[in-house]
Amino acid sequence: MNRQSFSIAVATSVLLGVIAATPPIADAQERDATPVQPSFTQGEAQSGITMLYQWKGNNPRTANVGTIKSADGAEWTVPAKTHFHAATKAADLYNEANGVEPEGIADVELEAIPVIDAGGDEVFTAYVFGDNYFEFSVNGKLLAVDAVPMTPFNSSVIRFRTQRPFTIGIMGVDWEERLGLGFEKFKGAPFHQGDAGLVAVVKDAADETVSVTDANWKAQTFYTAPLKTKECLVRKGTIRDSSKCSTEDTADGTNYFAAHWPIPENWAASDFDDSGWPNAVTYTNDFVGVDNKPAYTNFTDLFDAPDSDAQFIWSSNLVHDNLVLMRTTIGNQ
Ligand SMILES: [Ca+2]
Ligand SMILES: [Ca+2]
Ligand SMILES: [Ca+2]
Ligand SMILES: [Ca+2]
Incomplete structure (x- = not known):
């Protein structure tokens, strides 16, 4: 209404x-903080199939979106409703698709990157690597989106102007090729379960780190798939726990289910109450598997700084949770 x-x-x-x-x-x-019941869909999305992006180089992938209806009549965009075409693309830290492949942060001309206005006078720089896609908001305002939805694995820089305290909201999407099922096609496996992970570092104008992704962030999933059965998904309060769901690949996953929850319209706003959301879960670099991804490994002095080591974060399930909202607030100095 x-x-x-x-x-x-x-x-x-x-x-x-x-x-x-x-x-x-x-x-x-x-x-x-009453648990929101998910809507379930079954099978692969067949309608509204739109190509967002196509990569024809190494590890070629096409990133599509589609729509699927749940039994309750709701329509869901999978893997996520994005602002990929409409929003500003985040500047490339490393992006093979654009030929931006610096050896390290010293080779990045930061001053040439435009500063996006988020209201305020202090300039900050965020460095983000997401598997596979992210949208970056400050105080509820969408500032920039990932330039590559699926592959090649890229990393991004966002410079913005705001004032403390401020809230960062990141929508993370683990992309899929079997739309609505959370499966990808991987090395000949037609129904492979892909995984996710996101790491970010935020620095001030003096190059001091003001935030790194860690377990203090909040993270909640809004799309979980593939589910071999609906019952493997355990809901307790606001906990959406898919740890009992199979992570095995399958020869035919077309009968698998997915769980979808509506995204609160103001989820990225500074005054959104995220107290009911779980804390983010951290994952090691090895677990996420970044050792062969120069978009990450060329910047370990940023992402793995000994005094402020940014952790890969996600919800409680790096495989099944494919659309995860993450939040943190940077306080006053
Ligand atoms: Ca990406
Ligand atoms: Ca992935
Ligand atoms: Ca790290
Ligand atoms: Ca996944």
């Missing part, structure tokens, strides 16, 4: 003596 009809509904409820007016459902569920 829109704001006006909601106001009318509230007024009517009060007139009728119904004290507890019912707010819009997503809002109420987030505020009360």
Whole structure:
């Protein structure tokens, strides 16, 4: 319901003596930390198939999106509804597709990267490597999106101007080729379960690190697949735990399920209440498997700095959780 009809509904409820007016459902569920029930889909998305990006080089992949309906009639964009075409692309730290392949941070001309206005006078620089795709917001404003949705594995720099305290919101997407199923086609395996992970470092104008991804961040999943059965997904409060779901590849995954949850419209805003979200889970470089990815390994002095080591983060399941929202707030100095 829109704001006006909601106001009318509230007024009517009060007139009728119904004290507890019912707010819009997503809002109420987030505020009360009442678990939001997922919608389940089964099989591969067949409609709205759109190509976002095609990479024909090493490890060639086509990144598509599609739509699929759940039994309750809701339509879901998989693997995620993105702003890939509409939003500013984050500048390349390392991107083979654009021929940007510096040996290290010393070879990156940071001053040439435009500063995006997020309201304020202090300039910050964020360095992000995501498997596979991210969208980066500050105080609810989308500043930039990953230039490559799936492959090649790239990394990005975002310079922005804001003031402390400020909230960073990152949408992370583990891309897929079997849309709606969370499977990719990998080295001849037609239904392979791909994994995810995101690492970020934020520095101030004096090159001091003000934030690294770690277990203090919040992370919640909104799309979990493939699920061999719906029952392997355990929901307890706001915990969405797919650790009991099989991570095995399969010869035919077309009957597998997926769980989808609606994304709160204001999830990236500074005043969004993320107290019900789980803390991010950290993963080692080895577990994520970055040793053959120069978009990461050329910048270990950034991502693995001994005094401020950024951790790979994600929700509790690096394989099944394919759309994860992550948040942190950088306080005053
Ligand atoms: Ca990417
Ligand atoms: Ca992946
Ligand atoms: Ca690290
Ligand atoms: Ca996955």
